[in-house]
Amino acid sequence: MDRQRRNALKAGGGIGLWAMLVATGLVTPAAARAARDDAVFDADSLDGALRALGAQAARDSEEIRIVLPDVAEDGRAVPLGVSSRLPRTEQIVVVIEENPYKVAASFVLSASMLPEVHTRVKMSRSTAVHVLVKADGQFFVARRDVKVTVGGCGV
Incomplete structure (x- = not known):
């Protein structure tokens, strides 16, 4: 596109x-x-997206669960599920490393919401998917690699 x-x-x-x-x-x-926030969605590098979010110092967390296929047959619609067991989860951001637009989705959650989202994302090629979770004012990150057989993004 x-x-x-x-x-x-x-x-x-x-x-x-x-x-x-x-x-x-x-x-x-x-x-x-x-x-x-245009700066977040228009970031063209992983570092730029992290900087725009204020998440350069995000810490790894095993409390973030990413559900993605190991191999995506079609990169045009890859199913993605994310859940957070971090207390006071405020935001979930999906960053796809090799896509032309790095930030694929950003969800701002209220305290009354279950910190779980399900969506489909486009992936241009095999890459790492980073999920940033803002909880209690701090960013945490989890990562999952996905092999894409047919890419879904154009530059």
Whole structure:
């Protein structure tokens, strides 16, 4: 997918979702404007993504569980599950090392939510998937390698 189309889809989808949330009164207009962090999603290196998140000093943790296939037959839709047993989990961020856009997803969680997410991600080639979890104001990380037989991302 080219950059211009990706940006148009991100803007259109984001605007529609936030407009619905604002219209229903679940989110204030100020919160809707502040919710998207372009620096995080536009990072083109792993270090850049970590810097944008403020997670350069993330510590390894075995309390983060990543469910991914060892071999992904099709990189266009790789199933991913993440759960955290870290107390006071605030955020879960998925970073895919070899993708053109490193941050694939970011989930901000409230205290009443179960710290578990399931989604599908695109992967351009065999690579490491890093999951960053922000818990109690600190970042923790877990990593899992995935072999991709047919890539799903274009530059």
